[in-house]
Amino acid sequence: MMSQWWLQIRAVIRLEMKKTFFAKRGWWVYALAFAPAALFLAHSLDTMRDRDRRQALAAAHPVAREALESIGPGMTRDQVVARVGEPYAQRTMRFRRVESTLYFYTDGESDFSFSFLDDRLVRSGRKDRPNLAQETVRFAGVFQFFYLRLAIFFGCVGIFMNLFRGEMLDKSLHFYLLAPIRREVLLVGKYLAGLSATVVIFTTSTALQIWAMLWQFDSRVVGDYLHGPGWGHIASYLGVTALACLGYGSVFLAAGLLVRNPIIPAATILLWEAANPFLSAALKKISVIFYLQSLCPVVAPPSQDMPPWAVLLLSSAEPTPAVLAVTGLVVVTLIILVLASLRARRLEINYGTD
Amino acid sequence: MSGPPPITASLVVFEDVSRFYGEVLGVNRVTLSIPPGITSLVGPNGSGKTTLMNLMAGLVRPTRGSIHVLGVTPAEPEKLFRLLGYSTQFDSFPRGLTGFQFLYSFLRLFGHTHAECEKLAWKSIERVKMVEAASRKVAGYSKGMRQRIKLAQAIAHDPRVLVLDEPLNGLDPMVRAETIALFRELAAEGRHVIVSSHILHEVDMISDQVILLSNGYVVAEGQIHSVRGEISEQPMQVLIRCSRPSALASKVFEQDHVVEARLHADGGGLLIKTRDADRFYRMLNHIALNGIEIESVTPADDNVNSVYEYLIGGGEPTK
Numbered sequence: 001m002m003s004q005w006w007l008q009i010r011a012v013i014r015l016e017m018k019k020t021f022f023a024k025r026g027w028w029v030y031a032l033a034f035a036p037a038a039l040f041l042a043h044s045l046d047t048m049r050d051r052d053r054r055q056a057l058a059a060a061h062p063v064a065r066e067a068l069e070s071i072g073p074g075m076t077r078d079q080v081v082a083r084v085g086e087p088y089a090q091r092t093m094r095f096r097r098v099e100s101t102l103y104f105y106t107d108g109e110s111d112f113s114f115s116f117l118d119d120r121l122v123r124s125g126r127k128d129r130p131n132l133a134q135e136t137v138r139f140a141g142v143f144q145f146f147y148l149r150l151a152i153f154f155g156c157v158g159i160f161m162n163l164f165r166g167e168m169l170d171k172s173l174h175f176y177l178l179a180p181i182r183r184e185v186l187l188v189g190k191y192l193a194g195l196s197a198t199v200v201i202f203t204t205s206t207a208l209q210i211w212a213m214l215w216q217f218d219s220r221v222v223g224d225y226l227h228g229p230g231w232g233h234i235a236s237y238l239g240v241t242a243l244a245c246l247g248y249g250s251v252f253l254a255a256g257l258l259v260r261n262p263i264i265p266a267a268t269i270l271l272w273e274a275a276n277p278f279l280s281a282a283l284k285k286i287s288v289i290f291y292l293q294s295l296c297p298v299v300a301p302p303s304q305d306m307p308p309w310a311v312l313l314l315s316s317a318e319p320t321p322a323v324l325a326v327t328g329l330v331v332v333t334l335i336i337l338v339l340a341s342l343r344a345r346r347l348e349i350n351y352g353t354d
Numbered sequence: 355m356s357g358p359p360p361i362t363a364s365l366v367v368f369e370d371v372s373r374f375y376g377e378v379l380g381v382n383r384v385t386l387s388i389p390p391g392i393t394s395l396v397g398p399n400g401s402g403k404t405t406l407m408n409l410m411a412g413l414v415r416p417t418r419g420s421i422h423v424l425g426v427t428p429a430e431p432e433k434l435f436r437l438l439g440y441s442t443q444f445d446s447f448p449r450g451l452t453g454f455q456f457l458y459s460f461l462r463l464f465g466h467t468h469a470e471c472e473k474l475a476w477k478s479i480e481r482v483k484m485v486e487a488a489s490r491k492v493a494g495y496s497k498g499m500r501q502r503i504k505l506a507q508a509i510a511h512d513p514r515v516l517v518l519d520e521p522l523n524g525l526d527p528m529v530r531a532e533t534i535a536l537f538r539e540l541a542a543e544g545r546h547v548i549v550s551s552h553i554l555h556e557v558d559m560i561s562d563q564v565i566l567l568s569n570g571y572v573v574a575e576g577q578i579h580s581v582r583g584e585i586s587e588q589p590m591q592v593l594i595r596c597s598r599p600s601a602l603a604s605k606v607f608e609q610d611h612v613v614e615a616r617l618h619a620d621g622g623g624l625l626i627k628t629r630d631a632d633r634f635y636r637m638l639n640h641i642a643l644n645g646i647e648i649e650s651v652t653p654a655d656d657n658v659n660s661v662y663e664y665l666i667g668g669g670e671p672t673k
Contacts (some may be wrong), residue, residue, distance in 0.1 A: 009460035179463035
């Protein structure tokens with residue numbers, strides 16, 4: 001019997017995969033999934049271009065880092081020039097007879113700017129090239145704030161809700177129901193097809209994001225990272241991505257069996273997940289994000305630039321040990337799938353009212 | 355020692371089945387036993403034909419009552435669809451598939467191997483004469499081709515019960531005749547072929563038995579001649595082709611059971627209405643022996659159209 005079910009599950013997966021991967025209506029899932037990879041790539045390219053610019057300027061206007069760091073408030077422009085040479089660029093502004101001048105220097109690694117007011121240095125600024133530690137924290141923020149909560153979330157809405165609902169709309173679901181296949185087996189087949197598609201799409205994007213983030217760094221820095229926590233982080237992020245698809249997939253597969261409009265369950269579940277930090281300990285566990293956040297390898301501190309609502313979304317739940325988090329997520333998923341299969345058993349074809 | 359199989363194991367049985375869609379009646383208190391052969395479900399739109407078929411296939415569940423298809427309930431799809439094939443009236447297909455891929459994919463759901471699926475798919479495609487179009491996308495098929503590929507899907511796994519919702523819709527006359535021949539062939543193999551139709555003369559041609567539906571109720575069932583015989587309040591109509599219709603008319607008017615006799619438009623026959631068919635046929639034998647040459651005697655309202663009109667239309671059949 002099990003081998004028969006497995007053959008049927010494979011047949012369902014084969015039918016669904018093509019529809020799921022190449023659905024005309026599903027292009028936005030790819031856009032959502034790969035947008036962060038494109039952003040990290042653009043950021044890396046920009047950082048590399050900036051590094052090349054600094055190095056070219058430093059070659060043309062060589063200056064020692066120590067000399068630049070020794071410049072202090074109150075110095076005159078002549079004193080600064082005497083110590084570090086002429087700036088590679090300068091900008092002068094005049095406001096109500098007060099002249100303000102900015103001098104720009106670089107040692108090839110960092111940008112320095114000195115602001116003079118009436119020939120006296122009043123402020124100095126320094127912009128360092130981003131380091132790997134900063135980038136991993138930035139990555140954690142994007143991963144937890146955008147990728148998990150929005151990209152994977154809505155990607156799963158698009159793919160899993162369509163598995164049953166899409167075929168109801170296309171009026172082709174009955175062909176499945178005319179085959180000698182248990183509804184539970186059909187549900188498992190469809191779920192595995194959706195899971196395969198989302199895991200492939202989103203873990204590929206996660207891997208690309210990590211690659212794009214690391215691209216800007218020297219091979220030595222990357223090598224050090226990979227020999228340190230790097231591979232562990234990568235494995236964790238890929239695992240969390242797959243678990244997010246597992247959890248959200250089950251939720252939206254069930255939602256697709258229950259309601260006609262995907263917006264309503266998506267908005268309700270998004271609110272529920274967002275409210276997770278305020279929930280009681282017991283209620284927190286009935287959510288996907290609770291387990292996923294516990295498994296993220298880098299804590300994403302809220303940025304000062306973030307609006308209050310975004311900070312709330314980032315508020316992490318109390319961390320749960322990894323084994324418990326994975327077990328909890330799998331248990332929640334199984335419970336949802338069992339409930340969905342009960343619903344599938346009672347599923348009727350009534351396209352007229354769907 | 356195992357005894358003979360229960361009689362229901364060879365029947366499609368509805369026991370006091372009702373189905374409501376909210377407050378709208380689908381079918382009500384349907385009790386039927388459908389034997390092998392061609393059975394036609396006849397009724398106007400909304401009479402409950404499709405609901406009855408969907409109930410048989412488990413696509414909808416009864417609000418009340420029970421259904422058994424050769425002893426299997428529709429709640430057991432893993433058993434039911436090895437016995438039953440259903441060509442629905444839904445004219446939509448999974449996207450992007452060719453006719454062959456459609457059948458092949460469907461058969462894979464049965465758990466068959468690749469080779470078995472290919473073999474069964476081609477066999478079925480040949481049976482509905484779609485070989486040339488099998489490699490084309492279903493989306494590009496004509497209405498008639500879509501009907502045939504649905505029929506191929508319904509028969510592909512060699513089911514003992516075939517349920518076909520308006521299977522002749524959209525078919526050209528030649529294909530229609532071939533399809534009817536296929537139904538007869540399948541029925542002759544001892545299968546149940548249950549078709550719905552609103553084209554009454556076709557039902558007449560193909561059916562071994564009919565089930566007449568109106569507003570969700572079964573108003574008559576059985577062999578069409580038996581059903582007609584049971585409608586005693588309506589006079590039987592008989593068309594007699596004979597050499598001297600006027601002489602025949604004067605003879606038959608002497609009988610108290612004859613309520614009407616009308617000369618046929620072409621002058622070569624007489625349409626007679628009688629309340630007692632048995633006495634009428636005995637009388638006709640007597641007349642034939644007395645010099646009026648009778649060429650043919652045909653029941654003029656012993657067909658589904660007439661029975662349908664009597665039972666559902668509430669009036670006389672239109673000739």
